Amino acid sequence: MNEQAQAVLSEEDLREREEQAIRGLANAYSRMREEISKVIVGQTDVVDQILIAMFSRGHCLLVGVPGLAKTLLVSTISGILQLSFRRIQFTPDLMPSDITGTDVLQDDPETGQRKFEFMQGPLFTHVLLADEINRTPPKTQAALLEAMQERHVTVGSHTYRLPTPFFVLATQNPIEQEGTYPLPEAQLDRFMFNTVVKYPSAAEELLILKQTTSGEEPQLSHALTGKQVLALQEVVRKVPVPEHVFVYARDLVRATRPDEPDARDFIKNYISWGAGPRAGQYLIVGAKARAILEGRFHVTTEDVKSVAHPVLRHRIVTTFQANSEGISTEDVVDMLLRDVPVELHERAKRHARK
Numbered sequence: 001m002n003e004q005a006q007a008v009l010s011e012e013d014l015r016e017r018e019e020q021a022i023r024g025l026a027n028a029y030s031r032m033r034e035e036i037s038k039v040i041v042g043q044t045d046v047v048d049q050i051l052i053a054m055f056s057r058g059h060c061l062l063v064g065v066p067g068l069a070k071t072l073l074v075s076t077i078s079g080i081l082q083l084s085f086r087r088i089q090f091t092p093d094l095m096p097s098d099i100t101g102t103d104v105l106q107d108d109p110e111t112g113q114r115k116f117e118f119m120q121g122p123l124f125t126h127v128l129l130a131d132e133i134n135r136t137p138p139k140t141q142a143a144l145l146e147a148m149q150e151r152h153v154t155v156g157s158h159t160y161r162l163p164t165p166f167f168v169l170a171t172q173n174p175i176e177q178e179g180t181y182p183l184p185e186a187q188l189d190r191f192m193f194n195t196v197v198k199y200p201s202a203a204e205e206l207l208i209l210k211q212t213t214s215g216e217e218p219q220l221s222h223a224l225t226g227k228q229v230l231a232l233q234e235v236v237r238k239v240p241v242p243e244h245v246f247v248y249a250r251d252l253v254r255a256t257r258p259d260e261p262d263a264r265d266f267i268k269n270y271i272s273w274g275a276g277p278r279a280g281q282y283l284i285v286g287a288k289a290r291a292i293l294e295g296r297f298h299v300t301t302e303d304v305k306s307v308a309h310p311v312l313r314h315r316i317v318t319t320f321q322a323n324s325e326g327i328s329t330e331d332v333v334d335m336l337l338r339d340v341p342v343e344l345h346e347r348a349k350r351h352a353r354k
Helices: 004-036 045-057 070-080 096-100 143-150 200-214 226-237 243-254 264-271 278-294 302-305 310-311 318-324 331-340 343-352
Strands: 058-063 085-089 101-107 114-120 127-129 152-155 158-161 168-170 193-196 271-272
Touching: 004 045, 004 070, 004 226, 004 278, 045 058, 045 070, 045 278, 070 085, 070 127, 070 168, 070 331, 085 226, 096 143, 096 168, 101 152, 114 158, 143 152, 143 168, 158 193, 193 310, 200 278, 226 278, 243 278, 243 302, 264 271, 264 318, 264 331, 278 302, 278 310, 302 310, 302 343, 310 331
Parallel strands: 058 168, 058 193, 085 127, 127 168
Antiparallel strands: 101 114, 152 158
16 A cells, blocks of 8 residues: 555544544533433533533533523533532632642651641542632732633642643522622633523423422433543644634634724724633633534534523623713624624635635
């Protein structure tokens, strides 16, 4: 077999492996949705966004009123993924060492001497639920920054790696403001998605009442292991993205900035600060994950548009004029999706093919 034939064969093998990986992730996604539906009624968009964030190595902020099963959803996902799970109830008196861990003076039974040993905090887990994260002061909120971005914790002069995969799901109540500390922009930017958990529909709420008052406990089956999750995260990163999709994601993010020379009038009126480059990164990675979960190994502009709201809604700051007119970040993202032309990028794609 000559070198050219070997190269063709290796390309075919690589394509076959990629197709198998796509089918594996799509099948795993289907199994996870099926298992989650045994416990959680409805909330399909919320489940999709959490899974997309997880397979993209991102973190997710869940915003919704109490009683919408946010905590139950997180614990269910960690259970079917065979991942360790810990929950931290954030309170005003919580200290950074309460979540990261601290050095404790211990007696060495062999030498009889005392030495400091690091006692791991609840942060050392695969899936961390930061419940009501806005109820703790900024000092403790900031303790999560290093862990979320760098995947390690520094205590004293030592740095400790967190287990992989590592995924933070934080919840926040949008109604109560008394005794809360709004998350700073730097920490909000660490969350890939800001997912809004809405009330169920009438049919879904009726089903919830029937399921949760019968006394029957659903039996969940494991869908993936930690190693499989890591492997699937690698698959998502390898999904090819056409040039016109990169350009569309870039234009969508830059259109949120009021100081750009070609900024839209409604952006200048309604936005004081726009999204940074990390928003574009998450738009692309999220679009990759969505494409794979749907069984496709290519990304379209529709994939980017589908993740635009959870990526952008917490990365743009509205002006006083927007607030006085009742214009929310959701409304601004809707305007952008209508205003930023997709047709130009599609024509560029067709021209490149010719």
